[in-house]
C-alpha cells in the first residue's frame with residue numbers, strides 16, 4: 310500500500326499498543342474533521358437553501374451514542390483483522406493525502422452549484438462537452454447532486470474525499486470488511502491462480518485493499534465511468550504487484566466468459582441501481598463466478614436492520630440525490646441472490662454497511 314514510505318517502514322517496528330493508538334487517533338482525526346465539515350456545510354445550507362433542509366431530522370442523543378458504539382466496533386474489527394494478518398497494518402493508514410490537499414478546497418467551491426441543482430431539482434445536468442451516449446438512463450444523474458454525475462475528472466477527484474466525509478472517515482474501514490470473508494473463502498485456491506473481479510470499482514479503493522490482501526491474485530475491475538477508471542488506474546499503478554485490469558463496462562453486461570472468477574465483489578453500487586438492474590448485475594455476477602466461487606456485496610444498511618440508522622437513512626435520501634435508495638433499503642437481496650442461483654448466503658452488518666456473502670454451487 311502507499312502510506313508515506315517512512316511510515317510504512319516504521320509500522321512493523323512499533324509496539325502494537327502504539328500502532329493501535331496511532332490508528333485510533335488517525336480515525337478520530339478523520340471523524341472530527343468530517344463532523345466539522347458537515348456541521349459548517351449544513352449551517353450554510355440552512356442559510357442559503359432553507360427549503361432543502363427543512364425535512365432533515367435531528368438524531369436523538371441515544372442514536373448518536375449507539376452510532377459511536379457501532380463505529381468503534383467497526384474500527385476494532387478493522388484493527389483485529391490487520392493484527393491477525395488478513396491484511397497488512399499499513400493498510401489501516403492508507404489515505405489519499407495528495408488528493409486531500411489538492412482537491413479539498415474544490416469541495417467547498419462546488420457547494421454553490423450543488424445547492425443550485427438541489428434548489429431547482431435539477432438531477433440530470435452535465436457539462437456540454439460530456440458525451441452521454443451509450444449509458445443506461447438510470448445512470449445519467451447527478452447522484453449526490455454531484456457536478457457532472459460520475460462523468461468528469463473533477464467528479465472522480467472529489468469522490469473519495471466526499472465519501473469519507475459522509476461516513477465520518479469510516480468508508481475505507483467499511484470497504485475492508487469484505488476482505489476477511491474473501492480471503493477465508495479463497496483459502497483452498499492457490500493465490501497465484503486466483504481471479505477476483507470488482508464490479509463498479511469506482512476510483513479503485515476496494516481493489517487497492519484486495520491487492521494488499523491477495524498480493525499475487527489477478528485483479529479485474531469494471532465501471533461505467535471512464536473518468537473514475539482513469540483515477541483508479543492512477544491510484545492502482547502506485548502500488549506494487551501486477552496492475553489490475555480495468556475495463557469500461559456495465560455490470561449488467563459483463564465482458565467476461567462464464568465461470569471465470571474465483572470471487573466477485575461489489576461495493577456501494579446496489580443502492581444506486583433501480584431494482585431490475587440490481588437483479589441483472591447479480592445474474593451477471595453469478596454467470597461469471599466459477600462453481601464454488603463467491604460473490605460479496607457491500608452496501609448501505611437497510612430499513613429494519615438497526616433503529617438508530619432510520620433517521621440517517623431518511624436524511625440521506627433528502628440531503629443527497631439518491632433516486633433508488635429508498636427502494637434499495639427495502640429490497641430483499643437474499644431473494645435476488647437465490648433467484649440468480651447463489652446459495653449459502655451469509656449476512657453481516659458493520660456500522661452503516663451491510664454485507665451479503667454468497668456461494669455459487
Ligand SMILES: C[S@@+](CC[C@H](N)C(=O)[O-])C[C@H]1O[C@@H](n2cnc3c(N)ncnc32)[C@H](O)[C@@H]1O
Nearest residue numbers: 459509510511532533534537558559560576577
Ligand atoms: C457509489 S460509487 C461506488 C464506487 C466504489 N465501488 C467505491 O467503493 O467507492 C458507484 C459506482 O458505480 C458505478 N456504476 C453505477 N452503475 C453502474 C453499472 N451499471 N455498471 C458499472 N458501474 C456502475 C459508478 O460509475 C460509480 O463509480
